[in-house]
Every structure is written in structure tokens, then in C-alpha cells.
Amino acid sequence: MPRRPVYEQVIDDVTASIRSGALRPGDKLPSIVELCAQYGASATPIRYALRILDERGWIETHQGKGSFVAATPPA
Incomplete structure (x- = not known):
């Protein structure tokens, strides 16, 4: 079974x-x-994952501060 990205x-x-x-x-x-x-x-796939999570509303990323769980993540 191939490894997932x-x-x-x-x-x-x-x-x-x-x-x-x-x-x-x-x-x-x-x-x-x-x-x-x-x-x-x-760092490349990690940044990509964080960008997708941000776009989907799971997290909020703040330049220079980090990534945080969104106040109201999707259900």
C-alpha cells in the first residue's frame, strides 16, 4: 500500500x-x-497542509505568531 502524502x-x-x-x-x-x-x-508539505486547513476554516494563521485552531471550526 503506498504511503499517503x-x-x-x-x-x-x-x-x-x-x-x-x-x-x-x-x-x-x-x-x-x-x-x-x-x-x-x-517545511513545504507542512506549509501546504496548514494553508489547506486555513482555507477550509479549521485554523487561522497569523504571520509571525503561528497557527491556531479557529474560533468556530467546521462541524
């Missing part, structure tokens, strides 16, 4: 953590450097 794993893990309540609205996500280490990936 890292960005899909990040998206799935973050959305699952938000749905389960492990990550709550306003919580800060790990930094890009921390996520790179966690997933053994370069």
Missing part, C-alpha cells in the same frame, strides 16, 4: 484532534519546525 496526514491528524477536542478553539498548533520533526518532512 505527508500533507494529507497532517490535515487528517489536525482535523481529528480538533474533532476529538484534543485541540480546542484558540489553541496554538506546533510550529512548522516542530511539525517537520514530528512527521519527518520538509
